Amino acid sequence: MHERLRAPERVLNYFPVYKSDEQPEDYARVKLILHHPFREISALKQFGDTRFDSFQEAYEYCRQACVHEAMRTIKQMFEESDTSEDDEDVAQSWEALARQLPNRDVATHIEDPDRLGDRQFDREKDWMHVGRYPDLNDEFWEVMKTDFPADITARSSASPEGLERKQRQLFDLIIGHYRSVLAGENTSQLLINLDGRAGTGKSHVIMLISATLDRMAQSAGIDKPPVVRAAPTGVAAYGISGRTLHSMFRLPVGRGNAVDNFH
Ligand SMILES: Nc1ncnc2c1ncn2[C@@H]1O[C@H](COP(=O)(O)OP(=O)(O)OP(=O)(O)O)[C@@H](O)[C@H]1O
Numbered sequence: 001m002h003e004r005l006r007a008p009e010r011v012l013n014y015f016p017v018y019k020s021d022e023q024p025e026d027y028a029r030v031k032l033i034l035h036h037p038f039r040e041i042s043a044l045k046q047f048g049d050t051r052f053d054s055f056q057e058a059y060e061y062c063r064q065a066c067v068h069e070a071m072r073t074i075k076q077m078f079e080e081s082d083t084s085e086d087d088e089d090v091a092q093s094w095e096a097l098a099r100q101l102p103n104r105d106v107a108t109h110i111e112d113p114d115r116l117g118d119r120q121f122d123r124e125k126d127w128m129h130v131g132r133y134p135d136l137n138d139e140f141w142e143v144m145k146t147d148f149p150a151d152i153t154a155r156s157s158a159s160p161e162g163l164e165r166k167q168r169q170l171f172d173l174i175i176g177h178y179r180s181v182l183a184g185e186n187t188s189q190l191l192i193n194l195d196g197r198a199g200t201g202k203s204h205v206i207m208l209i210s211a212t213l214d215r216m217a218q219s220a221g222i223d224k225p226p227v228v229r230a231a232p233t234g235v236a237a238y239g240i241s242g243r244t245l246h247s248m249f250r251l252p253v254g255r256g257n258a259v260d261n262f263h
Pocket residue numbers: 162163164167196197198199200201202203204205239
């Protein structure tokens with residue numbers, strides 16, 4: 001968890017709501033998650049020099065020992081929220097919410113904590129603006145993107161005949177490989193790193209290859225362009241009519257968001 005100064009206060013909760021008697025270890029883990037900042041989940045088992053083997057033991061210790069900012073002990077906070085009636089209400093409202101997600105069977109579905117952030121649902125969300133512009137809703141960005149679409153079509157007026165020798169080698173290798181793929185031949189994956197000093201013609205050949213691959217796919221009846229172009233910076237991405245890597249992989253990289261804050 002990245003601690004930010006002046007971040008707006010948020011109410012945190014966690015789904016699924018574990019039952020303290022049925023899943024005591026998960027229950028304890030979640031309680032610790034909600035009340036302690038951490039970078040690694042295992043850090044929640046550590047209090048000063050004391051390290052516990054389980055979340056349950058750490059949670060028991062925390063209930064006895066922790067005093068938080070508002071001068072209320074964790075024990076009091078847990079006791080307030082631990083009444084089974086409250087738990088039932090919370091569970092029902094969260095389950096109602098969870099049922100709105102696709103393919104979600106809340107009766108049998110137990111979330112795997114190791115897969116947090118790795119679910120299709122998470123991947124499809126555009127996290128780019130989360131927390132950066134809290135007053136704007138997701139729809140705003142969708143509308144902006146529709147109103148001002150970036151042109152990421154590969155265009156090239158170059159021809160293979162005009163390429164330099166090394167550019168042509170690369171062109172022939174990639175186009176030949178894709179031809180085999182389209183012919184259904186059993187081809188192994190082609191991994192290439194194209195490197196070179198500034199101005200040596202990398203973008204030039206990438207655009208010609210991309211445009212040629214797009215045309216080949218279209219002729220083969222494939223609607224979706226077979227090439228994605230991405231670069232670390234906006235300027236570099238613009239140069240190859242591509243997207244930034246963080247946009248493509250939906251990484252919330254930005255002001256104050258160092259990548260190492262995301263686990
Ligand atoms: N075979 C070629 N025939 C004609 N012009 C070329 C050829 N290869 C490169 N160029 C031209 O040379 C210039 C530099 O090429 P390009 O931008 O592709 O280099 P780059 O290696 O991508 O550079 P950078 O690393 O700075 O992005 C461009 O104007 C490009 O059109």
